[in-house]
Amino acid sequence: VSGPGRAASSALPDEIQLAIEPHVKYIQSLDSRRNELEYWLTEHLRLSGLYWGLTALHLLGRPDALSRDETIEFILSCQNENGGFGAAPGHDAHLLSTLSAVQVLATVDALDELDERGKGDKEGGGKLAVGKYIANLQNRETGTFAGDEWGEEDTRFLYASLNALSLLLLLHLVNVNKAVDYVVSCANFDGGYGVSPGAESHSGQIFACLAALNIAGRIDLVNVDKLGRWLSERQVDGGGLNGRPEKLEDVCYSWWVASSLTMIGKLHWIDGGKLTEFILKCQDTKQGGIADRPGDMVDVFHTHFGIAGLSLLGYPGLEEVDAVYCMPKKVIERVLGPNK
Numbered sequence: 001v002s003g004p005g006r007a008a009s010s011a012l013p014d015e016i017q018l019a020i021e022p023h024v025k026y027i028q029s030l031d032s033r034r035n036e037l038e039y040w041l042t043e044h045l046r047l048s049g050l051y052w053g054l055t056a057l058h059l060l061g062r063p064d065a066l067s068r069d070e071t072i073e074f075i076l077s078c079q080n081e082n083g084g085f086g087a088a089p090g091h092d093a094h095l096l097s098t099l100s101a102v103q104v105l106a107t108v109d110a111l112d113e114l115d116e117r118g119k120g121d122k123e124g125g126g127k128l129a130v131g132k133y134i135a136n137l138q139n140r141e142t143g144t145f146a147g148d149e150w151g152e153e154d155t156r157f158l159y160a161s162l163n164a165l166s167l168l169l170l171l172h173l174v175n176v177n178k179a180v181d182y183v184v185s186c187a188n189f190d191g192g193y194g195v196s197p198g199a200e201s202h203s204g205q206i207f208a209c210l211a212a213l214n215i216a217g218r219i220d221l222v223n224v225d226k227l228g229r230w231l232s233e234r235q236v237d238g239g240g241l242n243g244r245p246e247k248l249e250d251v252c253y254s255w256w257v258a259s260s261l262t263m264i265g266k267l268h269w270i271d272g273g274k275l276t277e278f279i280l281k282c283q284d285t286k287q288g289g290i291a292d293r294p295g296d297m298v299d300v301f302h303t304h305f306g307i308a309g310l311s312l313l314g315y316p317g318l319e320e321v322d323a324v325y326c327m328p329k330k331v332i333e334r335v336l337g338p339n340k
């Protein structure tokens, strides 16, 4: 494969190499852009933005580029009385921001702060309060999960729950077998999975369902050859991957598709070198950051998923990423043990 194995040399144009320093500076600059309208328009994603930025820095080998104390203070400031976390201080709790909070605290090795300083109900604060908030969102009949008390159900939320609960070592608070049955009920004839039974296959939902099955120890339920074929067909001529047939390539699908292929042992069914080159072409090597497609505006979401994708593809010098948790492998080994 001609891709990342080739020694990066100065003779090559910039975008063929990963511009590490500019990406670090771009991520560090994000929280200081309070004068920009976009900063406030993305407040509903602030906690997830911290997860994307911090994880990208850890994969770049720069875990100290953001202040650990400020990170912990911000996370805890987003916790609600019900134990769940909102996207920003004062926002209602939601499963996705609760997942981001748990992922960030695990990454900076501060999950115990939940017990020392976290909120929660009388009988059990700390980690248990977060676990109970999540467990209360499971639909006891179908096994799937809602994203918050308004009740919208989706396999994304089922994955978010199993991810967060497993990091808190509290999976026993929910009915994992029923969650597995629900994921199986979402399987399509093409081997993929959708948002609910009968919904069309979508790379993001496939990632969520495969990762949930993996955490439940039931990856054996996947039709590997059919799904591997559908996922490998996401690679388009430009080398990038799309989310569904006929859609445009997009850097974040590098993650959703490549991590799914990794989980079923078929990553070699796509051309890793061409995908690597596509991701590197989406960088802004001057200002830093990675966009969804070459020439588009960069954002922290695509910067994170582009770097995570490069890590899966073995780009030299990056920390290894865990395909199931989208977090540094070293963090997952510390929290769950080497043989997780």
Ligand SMILES: CN(C(=O)[C@H](Cc1cnc[nH]1)NC(=O)OCc1ccccc1)[C@@H](Cc1ccccc1)C(=O)N[C@@H](Cc1ccc(O)cc1)C(=O)NO
Pocket (backbone or CB within 6 Å): 045, 048, 096, 156, 203, 204, 205, 207, 208, 250, 252, 256, 292, 301
């Ligand atoms: C809410 N969301 C998305 O819907 C992105 C939008 C997008 C980016 N590039 C193309 N579309 N899509 C996305 O994350 O799809 C992947 C996915 C879909 C379904 C299930 C799981 C993953 C992004 C944020 C975003 C919005 C708009 C532009 C860039 C980023 C997002 O927060 N994604 C979440 C997962 C997610 C996905 C869809 C949702 O409705 C909510 C959450 C995530 O990756 N958390 O770490």
Ligand SMILES: [Zn+2]
Pocket (backbone or CB within 6 Å): 250, 251, 252, 253, 292, 302
């Ligand atoms: Zn995208």
